[in-house]
Amino acid sequence: MELNEKKIHILKIAEKLFAEKGFDGTSIRTIAKAADINIAMVSYYFGSKEKLLEGILLFRSTDFKMEFENILASSKSYFEKLNEIVTLIIQRIHRNRHIYKIVNFEYSNNNREINFDGYNNQKKENASLIQNFIKEGQDAGFFSKNINTSLIFATIIGTYFHIYYNKKYYMKNFDLQNEKEVDNFIVATLIPHIQQTIKALLTNEN
Amino acid sequence: MELNEKKIHILKIAEKLFAEKGFDGTSIRTIAKAADINIAMVSYYFGSKEKLLEGILLFRSTDFKMEFENILASSKSYFEKLNEIVTLIIQRIHRNRHIYKIVNFEYSNNNREINFDGYNNQKKENASLIQNFIKEGQDAGFFSKNINTSLIFATIIGTYFHIYYNKKYYMKNFDLQNEKEVDNFIVATLIPHIQQTIKALLTNEN
């Protein structure tokens, strides 16, 4: 499916609405009104509402691997690399938080038949990239052993999403007034906390 | 609102369906069929579909505080207590994962006007219980300082939910065949991982 400007416009509007109101909570008429198009255009361009969602998935499935390998290729220490990896993961997820929320919800949903193979494969690949990096760090003597490396990813991403899903609560709690301050909180507070947590886990003797 | 047996039956069925298919993805007719009642009974008992959801929230808002204080009152070490607290949190969340998923989603949803004050207050209380415990441990010299204690809760819960939301992926990944094996995985693998992570964070020098 080739994407012209109008299709991308629809995809972005729909992505935001799906994340805000849920897939079932968002009607094609709502999308059409927000995107300022005729309601028939969604079917015309994408075929159906479900295909529209799959279109968003495809549109957002970018290449994490390359950015990751750029970090690995540098001449920095294992701990510096580790920090950069955490930053990369969180910033990517934060940037694409909308589609991730949709996926999180629809993937654990028994209602629909949506093809998540791409999501699964990407997840598996990213997990193995991180596990290999940690393994190398262990062999080099920098990271402790006896760590369930396949759960580290869950801790990193999970911490972020708990904040995101309870954004209203944490905005009050940390006195964040607007989205910009939330972004700043993520860079200045959340990312360092996760870096500190993962580093502690990887260096702790047990 | 007093709860007779039939009301509770409806609440439980609706809770499961909302968690599986989402609030918008679950129709009253679906609930009625699953609960083997007439569709008018939902309005008759609860007033509306949204009130039904609030009924579930109320029904599940149990007293975490008491169990928590039981742990604190024991004569065990700070580290043993810490492990027990993590276990308590995860097992409670796992037991009530359905309602938590609903809340996670609807709370970050801009579509509806549902009263989350109870949820907010409970969350705030639980967070402060944990923060006080950690602060005591720091003052007693067992836990390191320079830790963002308000984010520890996010790490604990977030790790669990990332697994839950990606259950299909992790069941494949960890070769779990059924729900019983998932439960076992949580006790035998996930809880120790989180305990290890939090302990590392709280003892790490930086």
Add this chain to the structure above:
DNA sequence: GTTTAAATCAAACATTTGTTTAATTTTGTG
């Protein structure tokens, strides 16, 4: 047994849903 309130039911209600149709307009090409 009679009375009264609660519970249950099938049916109907007005909206909203995703999708399709068929006509019209716009765009690009020769």
Add this chain to the structure above:
DNA sequence: CACAAAATTAAACAAATGTTTGATTTAAAC
């Protein structure tokens, strides 16, 4: 301009939605 393909539109479609109605059944109290 003439033509063809693509884009856009309003209208219509059947199906599904949450809720209400009004009648009927059940249960409890006297």
